[in-house]
Amino acid sequence: MTEKIMEGSIAVAHAVARCSPDVVAAFPITPSTHIPQELSRIQPEYGFEFVPVEAEFSAISAVFGASAAGGRAFTATSSQGLLLMHEVLFAASGTRLPMVMVVANRAISAPLSIWNDWQDSISQRDAGWIQLYCKNSQETVDATIQAFKITEEARIPVMVCFDGFYLTHEISPIDVPEKKEIDAYAPKGKRDSLDVGDPKSFGCYATPAYYQDMKKEQDDALFASAGIIEKHAGKFAEKFGRPQFAFIEEYKNDKDAAIISMGSLAEEAELVADEGLAGVVRVKCFRPFPRDALKKALQGKKRVVILEKDVSFGFGGALATEVKSLLFEAGLAPEVTSIICGLGGKDVSVKNIKEALQEKGSAWM
């Protein structure tokens, strides 16, 4: 393991290149831009096909095509770019094509904002992708490498999310494993693909006699991907000597109260836990939603405070909605507070998180 001081996006780009993609397609959007820029810069060294397309819609479409042709394919985006991809996300997961996308989380227009929140990827919650939210750049690098293994085994696309600017532009010591180590961890396998020697049809039209059954299979596969996610996190930890959190991370979670959050915000909440005010349960894997792990982590809690940077307009926070649903399912009844915060880059300080512990019901801060 060799740590180097580097920017989060640059580290992610090098991790992707060392995963030996066949095709990388991207369109620039802040704050994800440094990833494709760096990939284009190092392309001559690695030799993958780099396609600077004319829109994010085409970036994800080219990734779809590359995957259908049997290639390992990658893209990165943020915000409006991810929203522009929305339609293709469903086609990709429905066609069961493996692919990896890194999302540098950013707010959604209007009003225009280039700053961080999770509204972009949370709005893709129901697109049938695996969604991983990372707390720092090292975890993003590690998750991206695992994502290629996960997607190729589960045949479900994987979205690796990390906070725009807070992580994409943060400079910190990061270990990006060498290519030969990644080759050994994530070798490419064979799968059905477009092949003139074996003509197959992909992307069919389904009548009502088949459509729902196919969707059920897809949903079953997304649930079943939990086992694959866990397996590859374990193998990664073993090979690279860094502990991995497949679904959730518990930090000093031995108090009556727990803060539940995701991404770098959960890491910040650890500072509050350090003062003994509450434990932290960080949701890393948002889809498939880690029901069992969370139920276990929330057993016996008197109070749960959910902090999140997204909103389902007209209802509340998406993470809080999921948590409340599973608490009900588990017959647990802690006092629940749902906090929507940090939208469009609004600062969330440690003081704010402490104040959140005093809130009742739901609140914006």
Added chain:
Amino acid sequence: MTELFLKGHRACAGCGSVLALRYVLEALGKDVIVVNATGCMEIISSQYPESNWGVPYVHCLFENTASVATGVSRALKHLDKEGTVVVIGGDGASYDIGFGAVSGAMERNEDILYVCYDNEAYANTGLQRSGATPFGSATTTTPSEMGGKGEWKKNLTFIAAAHAVPYAAAASVAFLPDLQAKLKKAKQKKGFRLVNVHAPCTVGWKINPVKAVEVARKAVECGLWNLFEIDDGKFKLSRPVGEAPVAEYLKMQGRFKHLTPKQVETIEEHARSVKPELEKLEKANVNFQRFL
């Protein structure tokens, strides 16, 4: 003929596009990978658990086919796999909703052979107006009550040429040897190639299903659809521009039934004005690839 588009498809009787497709695949042979846009040719050929495709086939969405084909083409290159990447898309996918992706792929000169079957309307959704619908044509969104479409159709082949692609050609399902020769020539080239095929929709054009080829031929004979190619930037007519009265073409089709004599005259004048312009273009030996 060697059928690579197999029997049992669900197209309407006399469909011009299916006829084109069969001859497109025959000309191109087995070593192709088809990327198909949502539309008539997709919906009639890929109903699970059946497929009419004797070659590798992928369908994704309506408006991203050129980009999906880009990904297929780049992956084949990197994986050193064989196959010419062939897009099959209608005028809706190619002229309109997917045009941004088509233009992007042209500008990057992606190694794709793009075959557009131009049936001059959004046929699959019930025959609405498209950017390829000709002036005066009734569609379900430019009904005869409105006098039909008030605008002229786009010329996608020239738009391709303006991107300086290696090959762009206009062909017709009524001139199969010309269509197949263009496809074979295109297949030998690298980069973005467009073959734009005029293909009647018997339902949308309101014609007798046995008359599709006859109607398509008449479009060429009266100069409303002209056969040409722009090969490495050089424009060449594939046959002399037709001079038959447009009324002969219009009266064969229910979609033009409502036209007033004034509208017919406007179309006639338009068709007559095209011939000298195309002839000048050919004679001038203009190089489209030098416009950039």
